[in-house]
Amino acid sequence: MIEVNTHNPTWLEVDHKYLPLHYQVMQLLDLMMSTGLSQHKLLRGSGLFYEDLQRADIRLSPAQIRVLIQNAIRLLPNNEISFRWGSRFWPGFAGASSQALAAAVNLNEALQLLQQFRYWLSPMLIPKVYMDDDYCYIQWLDTFGLEKAEREFMVNTQMAALVSLIESAIPDARQHLLFCFSAQRPDIVAPYQVYLGDTSYFGMDLDLVAVKKEWLFTPWPAGSERLSQLAAKQAEQECESFAQQSFVEGVYDYLWNRQAGKTAVCLEQTAEYFAISSATFKRKLKKHHLSFQQLHDRVRLNQSLYLMHVRGWTNERIADYLHFGDVANFRRAFKRWTGRTPSDSRSGLPVKSFFVAATQAAARVTSNRTTHTRHKLV
Amino acid sequence: MTHYLLMHRKKFFFIFSLALLLLLASALLGTPKMLADVDWVDVLGEGGSALAIAAWMMMILGSRPAGRVTNLLTLGLGFMFLAMWQDSLDEFFHLSSSQVWESWVESAAMPLGIGLLTYGLWHWHQEQLVIRSQLLKREQCFRDHLWLDGLQQLGRVDQLQVSLKEHWHDQTYAQTLVMAELPGFAKFERTHGYQEADRLLRESAELLMLNLRANDLICRYARDRLVILLPHTQPADAMKLAQELRQAIAAFSFKLFGSGQTQPQSLTIGVAVRQGKDNPAELIERAHQAVRLAAAGNGCSLAS
Numbered sequence: 029m030i031e032v033n034t035h036n037p038t039w040l041e042v043d044h045k046y047l048p049l050h051y052q053v054m055q056l057l058d059l060m061m062s063t064g065l066s067q068h069k070l071l072r073g074s075g076l077f078y079e080d081l082q083r084a085d086i087r088l089s090p091a092q093i094r095v096l097i098q099n100a101i102r103l104l105p106n107n108e109i110s111f112r113w114g115s116r117f118w119p120g121f122a123g124a125s126s127q128a129l130a131a132a133v134n135l136n137e138a139l140q141l142l143q144q145f146r147y148w149l150s151p152m153l154i155p156k157v158y159m160d161d162d163y164c165y166i167q168w169l170d171t172f173g174l175e176k177a178e179r180e181f182m183v184n185t186q187m188a189a190l191v192s193l194i195e196s197a198i199p200d201a202r203q204h205l206l207f208c209f210s211a212q213r214p215d216i217v218a219p220y221q222v223y224l225g226d227t228s229y230f231g232m233d234l235d236l237v238a239v240k241k242e243w244l245f246t247p248w249p250a251g252s253e254r255l256s257q258l259a260a261k262q263a264e265q266e267c268e269s270f271a272q273q274s275f276v277e278g279v280y281d282y283l284w285n286r287q288a289g290k291t292a293v294c295l296e297q298t299a300e301y302f303a304i305s306s307a308t309f310k311r312k313l314k315k316h317h318l319s320f321q322q323l324h325d326r327v328r329l330n331q332s333l334y335l336m337h338v339r340g341w342t343n344e345r346i347a348d349y350l351h352f353g354d355v356a357n358f359r360r361a362f363k364r365w366t367g368r369t370p371s372d373s374r375s376g377l378p379v380k381s382f383f384v385a386a387t388q389a390a391a392r393v394t395s396n397r398t399t400h401t402r403h404k405l406v
Numbered sequence: 407m408t409h410y411l412l413m414h415r416k417k418f419f420f421i422f423s424l425a426l427l428l429l430l431a432s433a434l435l436g437t438p439k440m441l442a443d444v445d446w447v448d449v450l451g452e453g454g455s456a457l458a459i460a461a462w463m464m465m466i467l468g469s470r471p472a473g474r475v476t477n478l479l480t481l482g483l484g485f486m487f488l489a490m491w492q493d494s495l496d497e498f499f500h501l502s503s504s505q506v507w508e509s510w511v512e513s514a515a516m517p518l519g520i521g522l523l524t525y526g527l528w529h530w531h532q533e534q535l536v537i538r539s540q541l542l543k544r545e546q547c548f549r550d551h552l553w554l555d556g557l558q559q560l561g562r563v564d565q566l567q568v569s570l571k572e573h574w575h576d577q578t579y580a581q582t583l584v585m586a587e588l589p590g591f592a593k594f595e596r597t598h599g600y601q602e603a604d605r606l607l608r609e610s611a612e613l614l615m616l617n618l619r620a621n622d623l624i625c626r627y628a629r630d631r632l633v634i635l636l637p638h639t640q641p642a643d644a645m646k647l648a649q650e651l652r653q654a655i656a657a658f659s660f661k662l663f664g665s666g667q668t669q670p671q672s673l674t675i676g677v678a679v680r681q682g683k684d685n686p687a688e689l690i691e692r693a694h695q696a697v698r699l700a701a702a703g704n705g706c707s708l709a710s
Contacts, residue, residue, distance in 0.1 A: 062604065106564065108628050115592070115629075116600060196596055218563050221694055222587075222628035 039275035040147060042091045042172045042316050046270055047151055049076075049086040051122040053093055056113050057081065060100060063109075070099050090172040093152060097178050108219040110181045114188025115223060122148045123266050128259035133251035135194060136244040139166065141256070145263055147274065150189075152182045153235075154277065156330075160338045164244055166190070167330070168235040171276040173316035180211045183235045188223045190237055197248035204243050206378070208232035229378050233333055233366045276316050276323065278302070283327040292351040295320045329365040332358070336374060343370050414467040414480070421463070421484040425491050428511065432492075436499035449497045456490035459483055475529045482523025489515035539620070560611055561625040563690075566633055569623055570686035573637070580686070582644040583678045584634040585693040586614070586651065588671060589701060591630035598662060598669070606660055610671065617654045618647075633693065641679045641708060648675040648706055676700045677708045 040046060047053070060070045067078045074095040080086050100109055119130035125145035132138035139157050146154040153168040168186050170179050187207055194201040202225035213230035214220075220228045273281075282301060286293045298320070299309035313320060328350050335341040335349065347358035362370050411418075463483040470476045492511045501508045573579040588594075588610065595603040607630060614632065615624055623635040636644050655673035662669055676696025680689050696709035 058600075062601075106562070111628070115595070192592070195592060199593075216563055216567075218631075219628040222631050226698075 038271045039273060039278055040090075040271045041275050041312065042094075043089050044271075045087045045089045045092070047088050047090070047093070047148070048123075049080070049088055050084070051148065052113075052117060052120055052151070053088055053096060054081070054121075055116050056096060056100065056109075059109055059112055060104065063104065063107075065103055069103060070096070072099060074099070090151060094172070094174060094178055097152075097174075097181055101177055101181055106216065108223075110184035111188040111219045111223040114185035115192040117185060117189035118149065118193040120149065124259045124263035125149050125266070128256045128263055129193070131250070131252045131256035131259060132248060133253050133256065134245050134248055135239070137251075137253075137256065138193065138248075139164070139244070141260060144260070145267070147270075147272070148263070148267060150186065153179070153186050154274075155186075158334060158338050159241060160340075162241055163338075164239050164241050165338065166237040166239075169277070169280070169330075171274040171280065171316075173276070173318055175317075179235075180209075183209060183211070184219070187235075187237065191224055197250065198246060202227070204239055206238040208234060208236040208238070208378075210235050232376070233368075233373060234330065275312055276318065279313070279323060280327055283324055284331060287328070287331060287350055293324070325361075325365060328361070332362060332370070333373070336370065346370075410470065411464070411468050413472060414476070417467065417477075417480050417484075421480075421487065424484075424488055428488065428492055429495060431507070432495045432499040432501065435505055436501040439498055439500055444497055449494060452490055452497070453494040456487055456494055459487040459490060463487065475526055475533055478522055478526025478529060482519050482521070482526050485515045485519030485522065487519075489519060560632070561623070563625055563627050563633065566623065566625040566635060566690075567686055569635060570689065574686060577680070579637045580635065580689065581680050582636045582639045582641055583680075583689050583693045584636060584644060584648055584651075584675060585627065585631060585678070585697040586634065586648075586673050586675045587629075587631040587697055587701070588655075589674050589705075590672075594669070602663060605663070606669075606671070609660065610655060610658065610673075613654055613658055614651055617651055631697070633690070641677065644677045644679075645706070645708055648677055651675060652706060672705065674700045675706050677706075679708065 057070065061067065067081075071077065072095075074092045076086070076088070076092065076096075119126040122145070125141065125148045128145075129138060129141050129149065132141060139155070142149055142155050143157060152172060152174065153170055156167045156169050158165045158167070168183055170182075174182065191202055191205065194205070205225070205227065207220075207224055207228045209228060209230045210232055211230060217228070279298065279302070282298060283293060286298075295309070296306055299306045302309060304312070310320065313323065332346050332350060335346050341349075343355050343358060347353070347355045350358065352358040352361065359369055362368075362373070366373060368376065463480060466479050466483065467476065470479075489512060492508065492515070496508075496512070570580050588606070591603065591606075594606065611624070611626075611632060614634075618624060618634065619636075621637055623637075625633050625635075627633045636647065639647070652673045652675060655671050658671055659668040660671055661667070674697060676693055676699065678689055678693035678696050681692075684692070692709050696707050699709065700707035
């Protein structure tokens with residue numbers, strides 16, 4: 029008996045023109061123009077024209093935004109433009125959802141809004157938020173098939189955006205945040221130091237921000253519960269005529285939840301769940317530069333990292349849960365995905381060691397103001 | 407380029423109306439030659455030269471602000487162009503020897519043009535020397551516009567790294583490195599907007615540059631942070647210079663656009679001193695830690 033998804037018949041896809049130009053993209057264009065680039069160069073290939081920038085009714089597809097990001101990478105290499113964009117990303121101009129975000133009473137509420145309105149506030153990389161007893165983890169997930177360089181650019185933007193949002197409420201909040209980048213350490217770390225602080229780790233298995241859980245509820249002085257709830261209601265109305273989820277995220281979530289099932293999941297079954305033929309299903313994924321196998325691997329990697337680091341499961345239990353048959357198979361697959369073994373990953377993710385060290389360092393500074401011990405970073 | 411060309415439209419109008427006038431005069435006062443009599447090699451040589459000179463004139467005007475040097479260069483090239491133009495018109499029209507103006511245009515315009523151009527180039531040379539001395543602090547021995555940062559017109563941190571690597575064997579050259587930032591810049595950006603923040607960065611960078619010595623190298627690090635290499639400088643002198651820079655920024659009354667309201671600024675500075683086994687990246691990292699300490703402390707710190 030195959031269940032069929034009937035809740036959400038339509039999906040956001042990479043070529044759907046749904047995102048108003050002025051929400052985030054106009055800021056990127058403004059930044060690029062302020063460096064003296066000519067408009068036709070920065071708009072090249074995007075299907076946008078200079079006249080369009082004056083119009084209020086222009087909506088862009090994620091594919092068009094990808095082209096603009098490619099142009100930014102090509103025309104301003106080695107530049108900090110991704111961070112500069114990020115520092116003005118939120119609350120931003122995404123209608124009522126931005127207003128709700130501006131009135132958030134604490135980080136916890138802000139993260140809920142960012143998740144609920146992710147396709148409006150954070151369309152290119154959506155946040156997936158996980159919690160364990162002590163920490164909150166925000167993972168940036170690409171659901172529109174970004175290429176490596178584009179994803180790295182957007183990760184910088186989202187990280188800077190989060191820091192800028194939190195620091196507009198609480199100065200120097202960055203010392204409570206930890207950043208993991210899947211990208212390798214770049215030659216020039218200057219923008220990471222200046223925009224994010226000293227706690228960036230590179231060459232990790234995923235793009236992630238970690239924060240202590242208790243810190244989610246530190247009140248934000250400018251927040252107003254009533255305002256943000258009203259704005260959130262209005263934002264719900266604003267986007268109700270659009271699909272609420274991207275196709276790739278829909279499949280991602282389905283696969284994530286299906287792992288708990290008794291048998292391994294396959295393509296035909298998934299296509300049937302989405303009520304489309306296998307051929308259409310494959311074609312839709314291909315449009316996002318993905319195959320079923322790639323997406324399935326990505327889900328299993330992220331899920332094993334989650335189970336390993338957040339839930340603290342053993343390799344045996346994970347291998348069993350993800351239908352690997354035995355631990356050796358799981359280890360081999362994990363090595364193929366990340367280039368390291370599960371045990372390397374266990375000791376490699378610096379979250380817990382970092383927060384322990386930071387707490388100790390903070391204690392030292394308070395007890396003796398003249399000692400300036402600092403955790404070795406980046 | 408178009409912006410500059412529009413600014414100089416009167417000069418163009420003047421030169422090209424003269425050219426048109428010469429064409430009319432030759433056509434009205436002279437008699438057209440038979441096509442068989444036209445020496446096409448001459449036409450190609452003289453006409454081609456005239457066109458080339460006109461193109462040079464456009465290029466110079468397209469890249470220069472108005473001023474005496476520009477006027478001299480334009481007039482020089484303009485007269486040379488008119489002389490060549492008349493020369494090539496001669497190939498098509500026969501003018502009797504009673505037309506004195508024609509020989510005047512042909513023989514006097516060229517030396518006059520060359521004279522003006524030479525005089526103009528001499529002034530241009532002087533101008534370049536001044537500009538060169540102004541640019542010296544920003545670029546030292548580099549002249550590669552790819553290094554330049556679009557925001558502040560300074561070199562980027564890559565330039566500093568190259569410069570450090572090149573001189574690393576010289577212990578005293580790369581002895582002290584200064585890193586500076588504007589505390590509260592992020593708040594300024596949120597309160598007053600990004601355009602004003604960008605202008606603040608540009609103007610404070612200019613101000614710091616005025617307070618540096620001729621061979622100091624100033625580069626943009628990221629956002630509001632600058633890094634300054636002080637060649638052959640003792641830590642004590644670097645601290646003194648750092649204090650001077652802080653005073654300069656403290657005395658800087660940045661005016662907001664529109665309201666004209668003054669926004670006082672301050673500067674946080676960290677000075678790093680090179681240690682025996684450091685490499686360039688470690689010296690930069692040391693400066694980064696110094697500026698963080700300075701931000702937490704009294705605004706100026708020395709890390710050795």
